[in-house]
């Protein structure tokens with residue numbers, strides 16, 4: 033692998049003790065494939081699980097890379113394919129106090145959002161933001177698949193999020209960065225890299241942080257992470273945050289996990305306050321993470337009354353503190369009662385996906401369930417379920433032209449081995465596949 037000269041020189045200067053091992057690891061070893069399983073959906077069978085990843089719950093390295101696209105359990109959200117170092121977020125969050133209002137500022141494709149979603153309490157919510165529209169669509173697909181109805185997606189700049197006047201207990205800034213930690217996994221990361229990129233990224237990172245910090249509630253926590261190696265984008269940003277009176281949080285990481293304390297590399301960093309994953313040391317790609325607390329103060333938190341009407345709920349059984357609300361355009365969503373922030377943000381920013389999306393009321397066809405409802409783990413439905421075998425499940429996911437002999441009436445759920453995949457509709461005896469076209473399998477299917 034041809035690493036850019038300027039990158040090699042800088043790493044040799046900044047990480048003299050780690051540089052050789054890092055270069056050897058990214059040049060000689062293939063990246064390992066890893067997944068994180070869903071906590072409440074039916075477990076996927078047949079995955080080539082290797083060892084478990086100690087810093088995240090239900091996380092495993094795989095012995096080899098299966099063709100995930102052909103696995104219906106993947107489409108059902110039984111697991112998410114995620115790089116293992118970045119799952120350290122799960123361990124970091126587990127060391128912070130519980131939170132109800134969470135914001136993921138730079139969220140797509142969404143692996144870290146799903147980690148936060150899994151740690152939300154019943155009455156908590158997560159707003160995922162993604163500035164780039166195409167990436168927001170991928171994020172939406174992943175969030176819907178995971179099926180946590182407490183997650184909304186919006187698209188805007190950090191300044192717009194803060195200008196909406198909302199406050200959060202936990203904010204993650206997994207910042208756009210120069211991507212050096214992905215060199216081994218993604219050849220484009222090398223092609224796109226240039227010597228000025230780290231400085232450009234550091235400027236963008238500090239401006240995102242400056243814009244978003246007003247939205248962090250007093251006493252709330254900020255997590256900052258990147259997938260790059262340069263000090264400028266990691267420890268220098270850490271020092272900027274500390275200089276702005278954020279209190280660094282001590283993190284407890286067993287040394288045998290292989291993450292390196294920034295204090296071991298830079299003598300102006302305190303111990304246990306920021307960690308790096310460096311290939312050759314930790315089993316995963318490059319990553320940096322640190323957490324901060326915003327000091328408590330007397331600043332007033334904003335409060336906005338919810339202003340939507342509760343509607344009758346004949347078809348859905350909602351868990352916990354969710355209530356069904358009628359939104360604009362005959363859309364229905366199941367939302368916790370105290371969601372002023374979500375409504376407030378949705379008035380200010382482009383909404384890509386409303387949390388708790390359930391479906392819409394069609395003037396002729398009645399209630400039309402949303403794809404998100406089929407995959408939701410928060411809502412049980414009374415719709416009938418039709419079970420497919422593996423071949424039929426793949427045809428369904430690929431939207432092949434086929435029709436089962438006998439089908440239920442109206443809308444019904446399609447399931448494979450207990451994994452809910454989506455909806456179908458009986459149109460005067462004809463099977464109508466409702467699996468969303470943008471998410472369909474586009475590769476050739478095996479013959480059996």
Ligand SMILES: C[S@@+](CC[C@H](N)C(=O)[O-])C[C@H]1O[C@@H](n2cnc3c(N)ncnc32)[C@H](O)[C@@H]1O
Pocket residue numbers: 118137138139140141142143144145162163164167189190206207208209236240
């Ligand atoms: C490192 S990626 C996030 C990865 C994601 N957190 C995950 O775990 O899947 C950074 C994201 O920030 C977005 N982004 C780029 N510029 C941004 C900006 N100025 N403000 C906020 N987000 C931005 C990028 O489009 C990208 O999706």
